[in-house]
Amino acid sequence: xxxxRKFRREGEERRRQDLIDATLDSVAEHGLEGATLRTIAxxxxxxxxxxxxxxxxxxxxLQEAYAAxxxxxxxxxxxxxxxxxxxxxxxxxxxxTANLDAPIIxxxxxxxxxxxxxxxxxxxxxARAHREGYLGFRNEVETVVAEVLAAExxxxxxxxxxxxxxxxxxxxxxxxIEGCLAGEMFSPGExxxxxxxxxxxxxxxxxxx
Amino acid sequence: xxxxRKFRREGEERRRQDLIDATLDSVAEHGLEGATLRTIAxxxxxxxxxxxxxxxxxxxxLQEAYAAxxxxxxxxxxxxxxxxxxxxxxxxxxxxTANLDAPIIxxxxxxxxxxxxxxxxxxxxxARAHREGYLGFRNEVETVVAEVLAAExxxxxxxxxxxxxxxxxxxxxxxxIEGCLAGEMFSPGExxxxxxxxxxxxxxxxxxx
DNA sequence: GGCGTTGTTGTGCAAGTGTATAAATAGCCT
DNA sequence: AGGCTATTTATACACTTGCACAACAACGCC
Numbered sequence: 001x002x003x004x005r006k007f008r009r010e011g012e013e014r015r016r017q018d019l020i021d022a023t024l025d026s027v028a029e030h031g032l033e034g035a036t037l038r039t040i041a042x043x044x045x046x047x048x049x050x051x052x053x054x055x056x057x058x059x060x061x062l063q064e065a066y067a068a069x070x071x072x073x074x075x076x077x078x079x080x081x082x083x084x085x086x087x088x089x090x091x092x093x094x095x096x097t098a099n100l101d102a103p104i105i106x107x108x109x110x111x112x113x114x115x116x117x118x119x120x121x122x123x124x125x126x127a128r129a130h131r132e133g134y135l136g137f138r139n140e141v142e143t144v145v146a147e148v149l150a151a152e153x154x155x156x157x158x159x160x161x162x163x164x165x166x167x168x169x170x171x172x173x174x175x176x177i178e179g180c181l182a183g184e185m186f187s188p189g190e191x192x193x194x195x196x197x198x199x200x201x202x203x204x205x206x207x208x209x
Numbered sequence: 210x211x212x213x214r215k216f217r218r219e220g221e222e223r224r225r226q227d228l229i230d231a232t233l234d235s236v237a238e239h240g241l242e243g244a245t246l247r248t249i250a251x252x253x254x255x256x257x258x259x260x261x262x263x264x265x266x267x268x269x270x271l272q273e274a275y276a277a278x279x280x281x282x283x284x285x286x287x288x289x290x291x292x293x294x295x296x297x298x299x300x301x302x303x304x305x306t307a308n309l310d311a312p313i314i315x316x317x318x319x320x321x322x323x324x325x326x327x328x329x330x331x332x333x334x335x336a337r338a339h340r341e342g343y344l345g346f347r348n349e350v351e352t353v354v355a356e357v358l359a360a361e362x363x364x365x366x367x368x369x370x371x372x373x374x375x376x377x378x379x380x381x382x383x384x385x386i387e388g389c390l391a392g393e394m395f396s397p398g399e400x401x402x403x404x405x406x407x408x409x410x411x412x413x414x415x416x417x418x
Numbered sequence: 419g420g421c422g423t424t425g426t427t428g429t430g431c432a433a434g435t436g437t438a439t440a441a442a443t444a445g446c447c448t
Numbered sequence: 449a450g451g452c453t454a455t456t457t458a459t460a461c462a463c464t465t466g467c468a469c470a471a472c473a474a475c476g477c478c
């Protein structure tokens with residue numbers, strides 16, 4: 001009796017990914033405080049001791065989990081900008097829409113983002129990770145804005161461009177939060193429509209007739 | 210030897226307030242996980258056992274701390290709308306400015322907000338508290354917007370008004386986050402200026418000459 | 419098939435957690 | 449000054465936590 005538990009050996013990459021996913025699930029559900037090694041291991045279908053085999057300590061696991069989360073978020077958002085055969089204005093609209101519809105608008109993702117970012121003030125490594133992601137995102141915005149305005153035969157200077165990018169970034173972030181926290185208050189596509197209109201107003205674009 | 214520690218008896222209201230402040234400090238510095246009763250008590254200059262004398266349990270202390278935080282945030286923001294002798298447009302601009310300068314733009318406050326709001330997905334009471342605060346805030350915005358547009362002799366319908374309020378709310382929230390997380394990237398007053406311009410563009414107001 | 423490697427389990431441990439409760443004392447009332 | 453009472457300290461306790469380590473067994477290789 002008291003037979004030892006059966007198990008399977010998974011590939012290293014697979015196990016690490018499973019553990020990271022289990023970590024994100026645990027943090028989203030119970031917060032950083034409730035995400036214990038045992039909870040995480042249970043969710044991943046292994047025992048707690050195994051985590052130490054793949055990660056030096058809990059802190060490292062959390063950091064890798066945060067990096068994975070940010071990677072997935074920015075990856076999906078930037079994909080919308082990659083459309084080759086579309087006008088700058090269309091690509092900007094697609095970018096806004098991509099950021100304000102599923103799967104980016106998601107309460108679980110938001111909980112994770114908030115939980116981690118809440119520690120940015122105390123954790124310099126985390127703060128730096130955010131800063132880089134933010135600046136990258138804003139640069140993407142700034143590039144599209146420049147193209148949109150160029151197509152309108154307007155020549156904004158650098159400061160003007162920067163201000164537009166900051167404002168548009170804020171519009172997207174703000175609407176993202178509203179959607180994540182109170183998604184059912186908005187009809188599908190409503191946030192995206194509001195976002196596009198606000199962005200076009202910011203840029204002084206005439207409404208499409 | 211081993212003398213018992215000296216202490217002073219404070220008034221009940223004072224002690225509760227001190228404990229709540231110490232709780233917010235601890236959460237901002239160490240996150241929810243690191244905010245232990247002993248840490249909080251140390252910061253408040255008392256011993257851990259005393260907390261139980263004022264709060265039934267740790268959870269209650271955290272809830273009251275969150276409520277206090279939200280109260281302070283909204284109180285300061287709404288005050289800007291109370292200016293009696295000012296045009297609607299001036300009051301709207303003052304509102305935006307009040308939300309995008311110190312002391313609302315503050316990394317510590319942001320850390321607290323993010324840490325708590327990250328649990329809104331799992332904690333219904335917290336989610337409801339946020340929802341109410343958010344709707345109240347948005348209603349304030351909607352009211353001013355209606356006054357501003359009325360002063361311009363424009364008659365927006367309800368849906369239009371709602372969309373404006375949502376967008377303006379997003380602009381303020383988004384810029385607030387940017388300022389809190391990367392305050393030193395912006396010159397003083399820059400965020401407020403960007404915010405006012407973005408809001409006026411959203412409402413289609415002609416720039417003041 | 420047997421064997422070694424190593425991914426995986428299970429157990430142990432010291433430190434820290436929230437809560438309960440007894441003991442002490444500060445401050446008010448007379 | 450002396451006692452009463454409620455605030456405050458101090459200690460105890462059961463439990464959880466992250467981490468360390470020895471035993472084990474799944475899988476590849478010969």
